[in-house]
Amino acid sequence: MTRLVSYDEAPPEVRRVFDDIKRTRGVPDVNNFWKALAIHPPTLERVWQNLKQVMAPGALDPLTKEMIYIAVSAAQGCEYCIASHTAAARAKGMTDAMYGELLAVIGMAAETNRLAQALRVPVDAAFRAAPPPPIPKA
Amino acid sequence: MTRLVSYDEAPPEVRRVFDDIKRTRGVPDVNNFWKALAIHPPTLERVWQNLKQVMAPGALDPLTKEMIYIAVSAAQGCEYCIASHTAAARAKGMTDAMYGELLAVIGMAAETNRLAQALRVPVDAAFRAAPPPPIPKA
Amino acid sequence: MTRLVSYDEAPPEVRRVFDDIKRTRGVPDVNNFWKALAIHPPTLERVWQNLKQVMAPGALDPLTKEMIYIAVSAAQGCEYCIASHTAAARAKGMTDAMYGELLAVIGMAAETNRLAQALRVPVDAAFRAAPPPPIPKA
Amino acid sequence: MTRLVSYDEAPPEVRRVFDDIKRTRGVPDVNNFWKALAIHPPTLERVWQNLKQVMAPGALDPLTKEMIYIAVSAAQGCEYCIASHTAAARAKGMTDAMYGELLAVIGMAAETNRLAQALRVPVDAAFRAAPPPPIPKA
Amino acid sequence: MTRLVSYDEAPPEVRRVFDDIKRTRGVPDVNNFWKALAIHPPTLERVWQNLKQVMAPGALDPLTKEMIYIAVSAAQGCEYCIASHTAAARAKGMTDAMYGELLAVIGMAAETNRLAQALRVPVDAAFRAAPPPPIPKA
Amino acid sequence: MTRLVSYDEAPPEVRRVFDDIKRTRGVPDVNNFWKALAIHPPTLERVWQNLKQVMAPGALDPLTKEMIYIAVSAAQGCEYCIASHTAAARAKGMTDAMYGELLAVIGMAAETNRLAQALRVPVDAAFRAAPPPPIPKA
Numbered sequence: 001m002t003r004l005v006s007y008d009e010a011p012p013e014v015r016r017v018f019d020d021i022k023r024t025r026g027v028p029d030v031n032n033f034w035k036a037l038a039i040h041p042p043t044l045e046r047v048w049q050n051l052k053q054v055m056a057p058g059a060l061d062p063l064t065k066e067m068i069y070i071a072v073s074a075a076q077g078c079e080y081c082i083a084s085h086t087a088a089a090r091a092k093g094m095t096d097a098m099y100g101e102l103l104a105v106i107g108m109a110a111e112t113n114r115l116a117q118a119l120r121v122p123v124d125a126a127f128r129a130a131p132p133p134p135i136p137k138a
Numbered sequence: 139m140t141r142l143v144s145y146d147e148a149p150p151e152v153r154r155v156f157d158d159i160k161r162t163r164g165v166p167d168v169n170n171f172w173k174a175l176a177i178h179p180p181t182l183e184r185v186w187q188n189l190k191q192v193m194a195p196g197a198l199d200p201l202t203k204e205m206i207y208i209a210v211s212a213a214q215g216c217e218y219c220i221a222s223h224t225a226a227a228r229a230k231g232m233t234d235a236m237y238g239e240l241l242a243v244i245g246m247a248a249e250t251n252r253l254a255q256a257l258r259v260p261v262d263a264a265f266r267a268a269p270p271p272p273i274p275k276a
Numbered sequence: 277m278t279r280l281v282s283y284d285e286a287p288p289e290v291r292r293v294f295d296d297i298k299r300t301r302g303v304p305d306v307n308n309f310w311k312a313l314a315i316h317p318p319t320l321e322r323v324w325q326n327l328k329q330v331m332a333p334g335a336l337d338p339l340t341k342e343m344i345y346i347a348v349s350a351a352q353g354c355e356y357c358i359a360s361h362t363a364a365a366r367a368k369g370m371t372d373a374m375y376g377e378l379l380a381v382i383g384m385a386a387e388t389n390r391l392a393q394a395l396r397v398p399v400d401a402a403f404r405a406a407p408p409p410p411i412p413k414a
Numbered sequence: 415m416t417r418l419v420s421y422d423e424a425p426p427e428v429r430r431v432f433d434d435i436k437r438t439r440g441v442p443d444v445n446n447f448w449k450a451l452a453i454h455p456p457t458l459e460r461v462w463q464n465l466k467q468v469m470a471p472g473a474l475d476p477l478t479k480e481m482i483y484i485a486v487s488a489a490q491g492c493e494y495c496i497a498s499h500t501a502a503a504r505a506k507g508m509t510d511a512m513y514g515e516l517l518a519v520i521g522m523a524a525e526t527n528r529l530a531q532a533l534r535v536p537v538d539a540a541f542r543a544a545p546p547p548p549i550p551k552a
Numbered sequence: 553m554t555r556l557v558s559y560d561e562a563p564p565e566v567r568r569v570f571d572d573i574k575r576t577r578g579v580p581d582v583n584n585f586w587k588a589l590a591i592h593p594p595t596l597e598r599v600w601q602n603l604k605q606v607m608a609p610g611a612l613d614p615l616t617k618e619m620i621y622i623a624v625s626a627a628q629g630c631e632y633c634i635a636s637h638t639a640a641a642r643a644k645g646m647t648d649a650m651y652g653e654l655l656a657v658i659g660m661a662a663e664t665n666r667l668a669q670a671l672r673v674p675v676d677a678a679f680r681a682a683p684p685p686p687i688p689k690a
Numbered sequence: 691m692t693r694l695v696s697y698d699e700a701p702p703e704v705r706r707v708f709d710d711i712k713r714t715r716g717v718p719d720v721n722n723f724w725k726a727l728a729i730h731p732p733t734l735e736r737v738w739q740n741l742k743q744v745m746a747p748g749a750l751d752p753l754t755k756e757m758i759y760i761a762v763s764a765a766q767g768c769e770y771c772i773a774s775h776t777a778a779a780r781a782k783g784m785t786d787a788m789y790g791e792l793l794a795v796i797g798m799a800a801e802t803n804r805l806a807q808a809l810r811v812p813v814d815a816a817f818r819a820a821p822p823p824p825i826p827k828a
Binding site (some may be wrong): 308309312323340344345348355374378385389391393395400 | 525
Binding site (some may be wrong): 002004031032033036037043047050051054055058059060064065067068069071072073074075076078079080081083084085086087095097098100101102104105106107108109110111112113114115116117119120121122123124126127128 | 175206221223224235240246257259
């Protein structure tokens with residue numbers, strides 16, 4: 001169990017990040033993850049700025065990003081991250097059917113990963129070829 | 139390097155699976171993964187039937203499933219699976235922008251997973267609550 | 277914590293799988309793993325059919341299979357699976373001495389894995405050679 | 415690629431370990447793993463003494479130990495260790511059928527591990543109970 | 553194999569990052585990692601800014617940080633990262649003796665990690681207690 | 691939860707190891723890890739002798755070794771080991787600032803590991819070259 005820094009005891013540089021998290025997400029308090037990271041303000045600030053940029057809507061929609069996050073977290077065995085991002089995915093509209101298929105893909109990938117590694121399957125020539133370089137823009 | 143079973147030397151129960159893979163995917167030959175799995179026909183048959191079911195279109199579209207597959211494979215460090223499913227995702231329409239965001243989410247998740255684990259962050263009460271049971275259908 | 281589907285609230289396609297698990301294993305109720313998977317009946321059905329096939333006696337005896345299962349689960353850090361398969365191995369006759377040696381091998385393998393990876397040891401030529409192809413049966 | 419220390423250039427404390435490996439295994443030269451570890455003689459000596467003790471016949475036979483080693487190595491993605499221990503298991507009598515079932519169990523365990531983690535399945539009360547303490551021998 | 557973006561074909565926002573890497577590190581060209589990340593300029597920019605901040609001298613010296621980097625990379629099985637950070641640690645003064653001890657600690661930690669997980673050892677009460685909260689600075 | 695062997699019920703060969711741990715560390719009782727390992731005395735003895743040798747002061751100081759241990763444990767997701775070695779590092783003088791930077795490096799390494807793996811970045815020629823062989827001492 002780690003020390004959790006509450007808003008009341010937090011120094012100004014931590015409160016600024018907590019305030020930005022609460023405003024960006026429209027929540028009354030930050031999750032334990034941020035309260036734990038607050039023991040090192042530069043890491044709290046850096047990780048939050050990164051996450052805000054990466055999880056913003058873009059070429060992939062926010063729900064797809066949450067499901068990818070769950071997949072990585074399950075594959076790396078992080079219980080906290082699985083719990084928080086499953087809740088986030090649910091809040092963004094993940095239905096029971098989508099969740100069931102997400103689980104199925106995670107399970108299949110985990111199985112075929114280990115089979116391919118155990119068998120030391122050589123990468124097919126078709127997958128080894130690098131895609132053509134992009135047209136330089138400069 | 140593993141032994142790869144080619145179509146020509148394959149016994150009938152392996153050819154049947156190879157034929158189904160080629161027909162389902164519309165490809166002239168199967169990938170090395172299947173040629174390697176063919177050393178154990180019951181596993182070849184079982185894994186292919188599973189994969190065919192799991193990766194079929196459903197509540198999640200095939201491209202989303204491929205990206206989830208890549209996420210798990212990167213998190214577990216399976217080079218073969220990363221190579222084959224990145225090729226599959228490209229073939230299903232993953233653009234450079236989508237790929238870049240997929241990478242970004244994988245990277246962020248990997249980082250916050252390890253931070254949450256290193257800090258042993260306790261799961262928030264809000265994430266611990268189980269969702270209400272579904273209405274019994276029987 | 278996930279939602280657990282009990283027998284009483286389960287729809288018919290879930291009850292059918294639960295009944296088969298109870299009959300096959302000779303147990304009065306299914307473990308939490310199956311109650312959790314039951315939120316997605318196709319995955320429940322698929323995983324159970326796979327597990328039943330894979331764990332059946334064959335060229336390897338059931339206890340050896342359980343110990344391999346424990347090894348993978350420890351190496352991937354799955355607490356639930358370690359707990360359930362250690363109980364299963366005990367029920368199938370794993371003695372204290374066998375369990376101690378299983379732990380010792382898991383620990384040594386974990387250590388030499390990371391040493392070989394840290395050192396980037398090149399695979400010996402003797403291990404790279406693929407075994408001769410089997411005699412075609414068709 | 416790491417530096418590999420050959421017998422000819424090895425200092426006496428390394429040659430002593432190399433000689434013991436060759437004698438114990440009845441082989442004309444040591445594998446690359448040992449040549450790589452030789453850059454740090456205390457670790458070479460320590461790891462070899464450990465491995466010799468752990469892999470000796472005991473309550474588990476040598477082939478079962480090799481298969482458990484493969485399982486951990488596949489689950490941790492160590493290509494070198496998979497290659498060397500698959501060769502060792504083959505040399506100790508692992509048949510195609512045994513190898514196929516080993517792969518199948520590794521794959522299933524990998525899949526159910528990630529499903530149990532993704533679902534955060536609570537450990538059943540039956541698995542939580544510690545076994546009774548042994549009768550004190552002192 | 554991924555597409556590698558060379559300086560000559562790179563768009564201005566990529567060249568700007570490449571120039572900063574070369575200037576900061578005093579090297580004539582960037583490593584393949586950066587050329588590969590350049591396919592997604594926002595991720596290239598973000599990861600470089602993070603790395604520059606995190607690896608700068610602080611409460612821990614740069615060599616200690618490189619050794620921690622190697623430890624994580626070995627534990628996660630990333631060959632590229634092991635290769636590049638071992639080279640970086642060597643350039644920052646890691647001796648053969650330091651490298652040997654680093655390897656030994658990585659190996660021991662890998663072993664005891666899996667033993668503690670396999671045994672499901674309960675965390676001692678002494679380790680569970682959170683440290684006292686810091687004196688609020690605000 | 692595993693069975694924990696207390697000093698009072700321990701056989702002589704376990705008590706001897708417990709006594710050495712208590713004497714070496716200057717503690718009144720051993721941690722749960724050792725009480726759990728005591729179910730297999732040869733493994734208890736072996737792991738303790740290894741750990742004592744590896745963690746002794748050498749070319750790396752004990753605090754640096756503890757931080758490397760934490761890094762591996764976080765990367766492999768071992769909660770028990772993270773807890774015990776974080777306590778040990780604190781006891782050896784790890785300040786809040788050092789801990790914060792340790793976390794930051796672990797997080798960055800985790801992120802770039804997965805990016806390098808997902809992109810299948812080829813190892814630079816400069817990293818592939820093996821260092822020159824050492825001058826033979828014999």
